[in-house]
Amino acid sequence: AQKVTQAQTEISVVEKEDVTLDCVYETRDTTYYLFWYKQPPSGELVFLIRRNSFDEQNEISGRYSWNFQKSTSSFNFTITASQVVDSAVYFCALSLYTGGFKTIFGAGTRLFVKA
Amino acid sequence: EAGVTQFPSHSVIEKGQTVTLRCDPISGHDNLYWYRRVMGKEIKFLLHFVKESKQDESGMPNNRFLAERTGGTYSTLKVQPAELEDSGVYFCASSRSTGTPYTGELFFGEGSRLTVL
Numbered sequence: 001a002q003k004v005t006q007a008q009t010e011i012s013v014v015e016k017e018d019v020t021l022d023c024v025y026e027t028r029d030t031t032y033y034l035f036w037y038k039q040p041p042s043g044e045l046v047f048l049i050r051r052n053s054f055d056e057q058n059e060i061s062g063r064y065s066w067n068f069q070k071s072t073s074s075f076n077f078t079i080t081a082s083q084v085v086d087s088a089v090y091f092c093a094l095s096l097y098t099g100g101f102k103t104i105f106g107a108g109t110r111l112f113v114k115a
Numbered sequence: 116e117a118g119v120t121q122f123p124s125h126s127v128i129e130k131g132q133t134v135t136l137r138c139d140p141i142s143g144h145d146n147l148y149w150y151r152r153v154m155g156k157e158i159k160f161l162l163h164f165v166k167e168s169k170q171d172e173s174g175m176p177n178n179r180f181l182a183e184r185t186g187g188t189y190s191t192l193k194v195q196p197a198e199l200e201d202s203g204v205y206f207c208a209s210s211r212s213t214g215t216p217y218t219g220e221l222f223f224g225e226g227s228r229l230t231v232l
Contacts, residue, residue, distance in 0.1 A: 105158035
């Protein structure tokens, strides 16, 4: 069975703190894709990053970084020096080919960044 | 380019009534998906269109839900008759044709919040 688990329901930090959002996935497929999406208060989900199962390189984009570890089936997301504008719900997702690509989402982690 | 648009943004109806949600994908995107998020839970897949054909409708909860995509452009999701447990936010997403390289990025609309009283 395929599943994405985001164990942290809500996280609250003070501005400038670093914060890591956890994501653990389950699949028996060897080819898959992992994503992070951000849902700001406006409601629309915004794509942040994609990783395929053959690329375990970590990635850094400004204050955002992602740690993909196949050995632990995790794809964690770290925000460095958080800002109030980072407040949002963050979703981790797993995409698999089942005759067409199907994307499975975690329950989301709500991040509050206080000034 | 215009993003994915959904209408209405919020609908409040009574149990037993009918509601139709509409999604206009990004122009040229063959893939169109409907998802639903219920009260802080995960975003659940409902179905996937490739152009006007239903590629996968395994996530549709029951036969009270009917999705169509006429001419492979916009899509509608009708709930008839609505039940209390249908309340949630319905997201539509679109993506380019699956090919090589696969990007997989889904472009989401802002969602349609449905409240069934």
